[in-house]
Amino acid sequence: MLVDRLSSRGSSRRSKGFTLIELMVVVAMVAILATLAAPSLREFAANQALAGATSDLIGASMTARSAAISRNARVVLEPASGSDWLSGWRIYIDKNGDFSYVAADDELIATGTPLPDSVGINASPSSNCTNKTKFAYGADGFLYVGGVYGNGGIPLKSTVTSRDRCVVFDKIGRTRICGQGADAC
Numbered sequence: 001m002l003v004d005r006l007s008s009r010g011s012s013r014r015s016k017g018f019t020l021i022e023l024m025v026v027v028a029m030v031a032i033l034a035t036l037a038a039p040s041l042r043e044f045a046a047n048q049a050l051a052g053a054t055s056d057l058i059g060a061s062m063t064a065r066s067a068a069i070s071r072n073a074r075v076v077l078e079p080a081s082g083s084d085w086l087s088g089w090r091i092y093i094d095k096n097g098d099f100s101y102v103a104a105d106d107e108l109i110a111t112g113t114p115l116p117d118s119v120g121i122n123a124s125p126s127s128n129c130t131n132k133t134k135f136a137y138g139a140d141g142f143l144y145v146g147g148v149y150g151n152g153g154i155p156l157k158s159t160v161t162s163r164d165r166c167v168v169f170d171k172i173g174r175t176r177i178c179g180q181g182a183d184a185c
Helices: 002-012 020-071
Strands: 075-081 084-093 107-112 119-121 135-137 143-145 152-158 164-169 175-178
Touching: 020 075, 020 084, 020 107, 020 119, 020 135, 020 152, 020 164, 020 175, 075 107, 084 119
Parallel strands: none
Antiparallel strands: 075 084, 075 135, 084 107, 119 152, 135 143, 152 164, 164 175
């Protein structure tokens, strides 16, 4: 009698939860979806790194121009090491006017971190984006390239996707972004 009651009690109750087969099917579906989403997620991350690097350089340009106007001095924006923008950048007041940073002579205002590995310098940019390695803002906020009023740019590209951008500096001190293949920019 006791056995009959126990067995009848178990059959009237429905078990809760997943079976092992149901769980394996769900895990397989999640793995398939993750495999399909991974390439687009990689491209998205690379494009965001390029956009972030572009924004950082525009912010550095605005900082340099603002410092030049507010301090009534020539302020230089240049790569942190040599001519390689990928290694980061620095902004300093060029007190002796030689367009080169000497810690004892010049006042360092800001530095930037190295650009992500997924961002590189475009070796063949559009005609409006000639790669310059040094930009100086005068006390009037105008841009000097090579000691004279001028234009220039920093051509960036993604090393993962085919996207490229150029941070364009014009002689009146304005900075803008040119996108993919924008020769008319």
